[in-house]
Amino acid sequence: MNPGPWGMMQNGVPFGETNSVRDFLDLFGTVHKPDREHPSKPVLGFSCSRSEISGRRFWELARVLGAGSPHQFFKHAFVHNYFPLCLLSSNGKNITPSELKANVKKEIERACDECLVEVLLLLEIEVVVAIGRFVEKRVQKLCSRANLPIQVSKESWMKVALKHAEQALRDGEVPVGCLFIKHNNIIAEGRNEVNVTKNATRHAEMMCIDTVLQNHWRECPLKKFGNVTVVVTVEPCIMCAAALHDLGVREIIYGCPNDRFGGCGSVLDVAAVHCKPVPVAGGLYSDQAMSLLKKFYKGVNPNAPLSKVKTKRNY
Numbered sequence: 001m002n003p004g005p006w007g008m009m010q011n012g013v014p015f016g017e018t019n020s021v022r023d024f025l026d027l028f029g030t031v032h033k034p035d036r037e038h039p040s041k042p043v044l045g046f047s048c049s050r051s052e053i054s055g056r057r058f059w060e061l062a063r064v065l066g067a068g069s070p071h072q073f074f075k076h077a078f079v080h081n082y083f084p085l086c087l088l089s090s091n092g093k094n095i096t097p098s099e100l101k102a103n104v105k106k107e108i109e110r111a112c113d114e115c116l117v118e119v120l121l122l123l124e125i126e127v128v129v130a131i132g133r134f135v136e137k138r139v140q141k142l143c144s145r146a147n148l149p150i151q152v153s154k155e156s157w158m159k160v161a162l163k164h165a166e167q168a169l170r171d172g173e174v175p176v177g178c179l180f181i182k183h184n185n186i187i188a189e190g191r192n193e194v195n196v197t198k199n200a201t202r203h204a205e206m207m208c209i210d211t212v213l214q215n216h217w218r219e220c221p222l223k224k225f226g227n228v229t230v231v232v233t234v235e236p237c238i239m240c241a242a243a244l245h246d247l248g249v250r251e252i253i254y255g256c257p258n259d260r261f262g263g264c265g266s267v268l269d270v271a272a273v274h275c276k277p278v279p280v281a282g283g284l285y286s287d288q289a290m291s292l293l294k295k296f297y298k299g300v301n302p303n304a305p306l307s308k309v310k311t312k313r314n315y
């Protein structure tokens with residue numbers, strides 16, 4: 001949507017933060033200037049030294065999902081910009097679609113809708129991860145209108161997991177949130193409940209495991225957990241990582257590292273010693289997850305009783 005002046009406008013790549021485009025996507029070459037260039041927003045191509053943070057985050061996610069390889073990422077994904085035009089006002093300000101006149105907006109949306117539907121059909125897309133509310137609503141409308149059996153993500157899973165972590169912080173718990181995803185649906189969600197239960201094993205992952213066991217008790221363990229993607233805001237501790245490996249989950253995606261008890265490499269790499277290692281990827285929304293932990297350990301949570309604030313070793 002709406003190419004950023006220091007990203008896609010510089011190189012034509014959606015979310016095209018220069019370093020990511022050059023170093024991760026390995027794209028290079030000469031970018032020519034447009035016929036009419038605004039002096040305050042020059043097109044510098046790969047010489048652009050300004051970094052666009054949203055682009056950096058987006059391609060960092062692609063790097064994690066592709067285990068460091070763009071080829072791996074693009075085996076399962078396609079990045080499409082709904083509205084790939086950069087419109088600038090006379091003073092160089094970026095014009096967003098919502099600022100356009102109704103008749104212009106309608107005409108642009110018609111062309112963008114048509115193109116998007118073609119892409120969805122051509123590539124037989126199953127899930128759309130919409131970035132931004134405008135696109136999310138647009139895709140939902142299009143899928144409903146064209147009766148396309150496509151799931152549209154409302155929020156990234158890690159953002160939902162972070163909401164649980166934030167609630168845990170408000171409850172005076174070490175802020176960790178976790179989701180279990182199966183066939184693109186959340187089948188369990190939980191947060192750390194160590195302090196409220198006075199049980200040191202009640203980590204967010206354990207809460208989710210219990211939910212699955214309770215709700216899907218008829219299924220055999222392999223069916224219960226074999227297709228489950230675990231999304232957790234903090235690297236699972238050794239206990240949880242071992243449990244998730246034993247249950248044979250599909251993959252583990254975590255936010256920030258857990259330097260004290262991490263079981264995915266920080267303290268011990270459970271995958272390296274397990275007979276059936278599970279794919280693990282970390283670093284998604286790491287800063288946000290880490291910032292919640294820091295708030296907890298600094299005791300800035302106004303709702304946390306003093307004694308709970310100091311329970312650093314509960315997780």
Ligand SMILES: [Zn+2]
Nearest residue numbers: 203236237240
């Ligand atoms: Zn744990």
